Amino acid sequence: MENIPMTYYLVISTILFFAGIYGFITRRNLLAMLISIELLLNSTDINFAVFNRFLYPEHMEGLFFALFSIAISAAETAIAIAIIINIYRNLKHIEVQKLNKLNDLNPETSAADAPGDETGR
């Protein structure tokens, strides 16, 4: 344990972080996006722990902060899943790119208010 250098931990956390970003941007499914966010949070948690352990071993703040972050991410996940379930109940899908009912650029819902209608005063 002592002989594993700090860089290794950081490399792992960076890989996790960018995997999370990649997933967040590319996944179409809301649940997959939620999982990606969890990856992001985990990578930061690792960073908290690692920096605390290697740079300030006599303090505990980093570890506690990681614990707080885990608790908050649990709460956030609960809320997000509740939202996703509601979306599914209403729309029967959780495809993030099709959640455009409120957008007037959506060709299905707002063919009538095409751009240019507002200019005609």
Next chain:
Amino acid sequence: MFNSCYTALVPLLPLLSFVLLIAFGRRLPGKRAGYIGCLLTGIAAFVAYHTAWTYFSLPLEADGTRQTVEVFSWEWLRFNPNLAIRLGIYLDALSAMMWVVITTVSLMVHIYSLGYMAGERGFARYYAFLGLFSFSMLGLVVAPNIFQTYIFWELVGVSSYLLIGFYYTKPEAVSASKKAFIVTRFADLGFLLGILTLSYFTGTFDFDTLCRNATEGTGVGGALFAPALQASFLGLSALSWAMLLIFMGCAGKSALFPLHIWLPDAMEGPTPVSALIHAATMVVAGVFLVARLFPVYALMTPGVLEVIAYVAAFTSLYAAVVACVQTDIKRVLAFSTISQIGFMMVALGVSGFGGHAGEGYTVSLFHLFTHAFFKALLFLCAGAIIHTVHSNEMKAMGGLYRYMPVTHLCFLVGCLAIAGIPPFSGFFSKDGILAATFAFNPWMGVLMTAIAGLTAFYMFRLYSRIFLGSHTGDPTSQPASAHAADRAASVQPSVQPYAHTPHEAPAVMTVPLVFLAALSLATGFIPFGRFLSSDGIPHDFPIQPSVAIGSILTALAGIGIALYAYGRGMRPAFQRMADRPNVFVKPNEQSRACSSYAVARKCALKRNAFLRAAKNRFYIDRFYLFVTHRIIFQGISTALAWFDRHVIDGLLYGLGRGTEKISHKIRFIQSGQLQTYALVLLIGALCLVLTVLLI
């Protein structure tokens, strides 16, 4: 000094009346609002009399001049360490005299209006505006500096505007009020420029400082005026320009040619208002201001004073000629007011400074004083007549002396006073003016005497057509021939063609008339020079018999012609001339045979053209209409409007449309897609990191 803080009540009580009536006037039933106005003005008048009495019984200064008392002075606005605007009350002989005039006429008009305006819509509003006007006018005359004068000058303009447009449902009244306001505002532009020029070069607004400095040295004034005399523009010194521009403001307010056009139209207001504002007080503000700055005018810029004299003399002649052919009785009085103000200004213009040379100054203000009473009297009488006849036109009147004896007598007193018949007050003041003009230039004296004769003529034309003869009815309802109407009148003088019998005005209206008539009789005997003279040293100006005899004879001649022409109804010849000016050019067999027919025809044409021109006020109003509509509105304003609509508006519209179009182009960025946002965010963050790392 006397303990004089209470004098502040004089302007403040009318202000209180204004505030009370504006705030609560609508809730006051009946004539309550009028009673409040009368009461407060009455107290103000009493305090003003007391102030004047106390002031004039103060001992003279060591050098024989009257004291001036600065009752209080409060700094309102400081421009720089040397120049500040102060508000205050400055008492001297001039302002004390003006206070007496204003409060007296205002009180009479307040009382008279109780009867005249009874039952009108906006009764309380009317009294509120009267209060505002009285406050402004009283504040104007006691201003210790020219800037306070300017403030109150505008306030009287506003209250005049409000009162002319009192019947705001009548289009004529509305346009007349606008005309009055715009014309006087235009003149006030000159006034403001004059004030700025004067204060820029002299560094003071104070009348006292200005006038004291003007009397120093001989013709060069104190050190204060040196910069203003040295700077010059277009060949005139800056001081001359300043005084000319200030006179422009005076000419606008006092309706001097060519800025007189608003006053005849201002007669659309209620008649008591015409009496108060457009005859007795506000229109003499110009005379007052020239008198206030008189030492500067007389000693520093005598050339400007001469210009004033000529402008005023021309105004006086012009207005007198036009007054001879007007048929609306209030317009006759309006033109007569313009003419009389011309007299006052002429007297100031021909006056010198100090001693006997200053006679013009004294008699000008004397005429202001007497004119205020007899002209207010004439207007109030006209109001009583209009009140009972329900028309302003002369042809709706005639023979009224049978029905309105009190008004008739009062009107007669007013006419005799303005015509200059002794012992009525107008004689004394007008005689002084004529003497002063004769001393200045005999031709000017002759001209002014002739105008005095014209005054007598048109006043007695007015008097005869209202009170003498008999009512011939409205020509539109009578047989078309003027002969028939005239014959009917001469055959049956007791014929009663009035739709309903005219009646004497109620006591609340006749009492002010009688009081003013008494004043018109009595004020002539005041030795005015002892109270008010150009250098402040009391001086007596006795009547000069040679001038007096000439003016009395001229006046009597004018009266005689008027009575002959109009006394027993209208003489047919005059009737024809007045109603159908072309009657003289109609050829008939005899005149065609006559060899001198061509000459006669030419003369008649010329005379008729003159008559028509006079009836149309020599086309001055049309000239203004031409300038404003054809040149300014059509020429300049149309081009400006095009520029505004197409260039300035086009620029802004283009800006708006361009923004809108660009917005539509770029709105796809705001797609609502969370993942796109996240990608953009990521790219942004990476860019930032790269920038930080590389730089």
